Amino acid sequence: MNLIYQAPADPGIARRNSWVLTVAQAFGGANAPIVISLGGLVGQHLSPDPELITLPVSLLSLGLALGTLPAAYVMRHFGRRTGYLLGSTIGMISGLIAAMGIVLSSFLIFCLGTCLAGFYSSYVQSYRFAATDNTTGAQSQKAIARVMIGGLIAAIIGPQLVIWTRDALPGTPFAGSFVSQAVLAALAFPVLSLLRTSSPHKIQGPQGVAERPLLQILTSPRYLLAIATGVVSYGLMTFVMTASPIAMVGHGHSIDQAALGIQWHILAMYAPSFVTGRLMVRFGKERVAAVGLLLIGSSAAVALSGFDIAHFWIALVLLGIGWNFGFIGATAMVADSHTPAERSKVQxxxxxxxxxxxACASFSAGSLLHSSGWETINWIVLPAVALVLVPLVWRAARPIHG
Incomplete structure (x- = not known):
């Protein structure tokens, strides 16, 4: 089924919004790296049970998953700008609560803060969709990729803030880093106030075109393929990335080598965004997403071929580039499968x-690595990629329609 209606494009507003969202992504996207970098270390000091030390990081993923539907509801009824300002407020509160948990030596309060950080991330993650409002076709795909460039900046800002602020509050290591997390959310607030969006009551299709129920949309092959592509791209990336540092250290490599591998992986995740939009315009979003899945499969093949540090690093770089192509391609596919009136519930x-x-991948990766080993992690990647790659290649082989 082809897209039945698209709002008239407004290039001026679209260009302004895409840059606003790119800057907001740079601030808001640093939220997760701060929690991921420090959650386990703080958990090690505060957790009453050694098995719970990674719970704060897992709660970030859980909060992100649980926050997506409420965030969509808020934006559907009150508009994107109101929703994003609420999200930034949640981000400020989450950082301050996490810092308070450290100051009070309360593991429960700290976990509450990281879970709320996940709710904030549920708003941040939808910036990529907001960039497609008031755009069509090629401009929509370029806008998605441009906003993801903000993620590259966030990947640099987050770890650097951890280094600069971890001892900012005397006697409470790492509390300062979570205060800086709240400051970043506060900086995003005035930026997001510059966003120009339509009133939620004005977002509708032309006369005679009814808004489809979500269940009907969910049965659309086009939308299902877009979801499957996003699930596989992001799910497998998280699954492998979570296990990689532990596997590297377990195979005799140093913690510094493991950290450097993750740093290159994160750079590989976002750096291609400078060209991903152009590639989608030229070759089609399905083709770019298919190449992304092939790269994810290739990363597993490299990881299975040996345990030298080069095997781990090359696999992580391929995994990062594959995620970029697969996830941005999937985002463009989702954005092209609904009307403006349907966008909040569909997204x-x-x-x-x-x-x-x-979230499930984050919770399961460590235990599966412990019970079955690094090879099993990567063998799981290959059939999961193949399951989505086959219908994606079939669709990509059809003529490009934007």
Whole structure:
């Protein structure tokens, strides 16, 4: 089924919004790296049970998954700008609560803060969809990729803030880093106030075109393929990335080598965004997403071929580039499968399924690595990629329609 209606494009507003969202992504996207970098270390000091030390990081993923549907509801009824300002407020509160948990030596309060950080991330993750409002075709695909460039900046800002602020509050290591997390959310607030969006009551299709129920949309092969592509791209990336540092250290490599591998992986995740939009315009979003899945499969093949540090690093770089192509391609596919009136519920359902899978991957990767080993992690990647790659290649082989 082809897209039945698209709002008239407004290039001026679209260009302004895409840059606003790119800057907001740079601030808001640093939220997760701060929690991921420090959650386990703080958990090690505060957790009453050694088995719970990674719980704060897992709660970030859980909060992200649980927050997607409420975020979609808020934006559907009150508009994107109101929703994003609420999200930034949640981000400020989450950082301050996490810092308070450290100051009070309360593991429970700290976990509450990281879970709320996940709710903030559920708003941040939808910036990529907001960039497609008031755009069509090629401009829509370029806008998605441009906003993802903000993620590259966030990947640099987050770890650097951890280094600069971890001892900012005397006697409470790492509390300062979570205060800086709240400051970043506060900086995003005035930026997002510059966003120009339509009133939620004005977002509707032309006369005679009814808004489809979500269940009907969910049965659309086009939308299902877009969801599956996003689930596999993001889910497998999280699954492998979570296990990689532990596997590297377990195979005799140093913690510094493991950290450097993750740093290159994160750069590989976002750096291609400078060209991903152009590639989608030239070759089609399905083709770019298919190449992304092939790269994810290739990363597993490299990881299975040996345990030298080069095997781990090359696999992580391929995994990062594959995620970029696969996830941005999937985002463009979702954005092209609904009308403006349907966008909030369709995008919210997509993110709930994608980030619900990410949460499950985050919880399961460590235990599966411990019980079955690094090879099993990577063998699981190959059939999962093949399952989605086959219908994606079939669709990509059809003529490009934008």
């Amino acid at each position: 919210g359902a997509n993110d709930f399924l994608v980030f619900g899978t990410v």
